[in-house]
Amino acid sequence: MVEDDGKASRRLRVVAAVLVGAAVLLILSAVGHSASAPPAVAPAPSPGPGSGCERLPYRAAVRQVGAAIVFPEVSYAIDRTGDRPRIDLSGSYRGDLPEERRIAVITRPDPASYDSSPGHRPGDGHYYYQRELRVDREARCWSAVSFGGVYSGSAGLAWQVYFALVPADFGVTSVSARNHVDEGVLASLEILASFTVQT
Structure with missing residues (x-):
């Protein structure tokens, strides 16, 4: 037991x-x-308008001029394969773009910069109409593809880029045959934003 x-x-x-x-x-x-x-973790907030826009390799420091349409993000890429650099732009915007208006891309080769030609010419300081932004109103995204140098050997110039609110027929009625925009015409436009792209 x-x-x-x-x-x-x-x-x-x-x-x-x-x-x-x-x-x-x-x-x-x-x-x-x-x-x-x-x-x-709480789920991330759903992306707002413009958050899915294409982003290119470089970011531009944007100077907002007008308050009607704001450009919180501008990115760009430069194709330097030829003697005329080509610039692509992409980004997002906030604000309402009236149906009868467009956003024009106007550029100016900075006279304080010099090109890569044998004579190292300075930028001519003229204003050039490049094109209108392609705008996706629903996504609040925009792009402008393949614009740039107005002459051979323009690599090296700094391009001042302006976004201007223009009438739908601006490219036909207000621009010269060489895409030149007169300073008086430019002064009459509503400039929304500007930035510089160094080629």
Whole structure:
């Protein structure tokens, strides 16, 4: 009988040790899991208008001029394969663009910069109409593809780029045959933003 009590006592101690060991493993497992599990995070807010716009390699420092339409992001790429660098622009905008109006891209080769020609000519300081922005009104995105140098060897110039609110027929009625925009015409336009692209 005493022998049976000793066996029972040993079994009880073994069972107790197994239960304590299992409890310790469960506790350690729970602690380890909570330490390695990522913290609960609120879902990111859904992207707002313009957040899905194409982003090109370089960012431009934009100077906002008008308040009607704002350009929070302007990015650009430069294709330097020829002797006339080509510039692509892309970005987002906020504000309402009236149906009968367009946003023109007008550029000016900075006279304080010099091209890569043998004579290192300075920028001529004239204003040139390049094109209208292609605008996606729903996504609040825009782009302007492949514009740039007005003459061979214009690599190296700094281009001042202006976004101007213009009538739909601006490219036909207000621009010369060489895409030149008279300073008087430019002064009559609502400039929305400007920035510089160094080629």
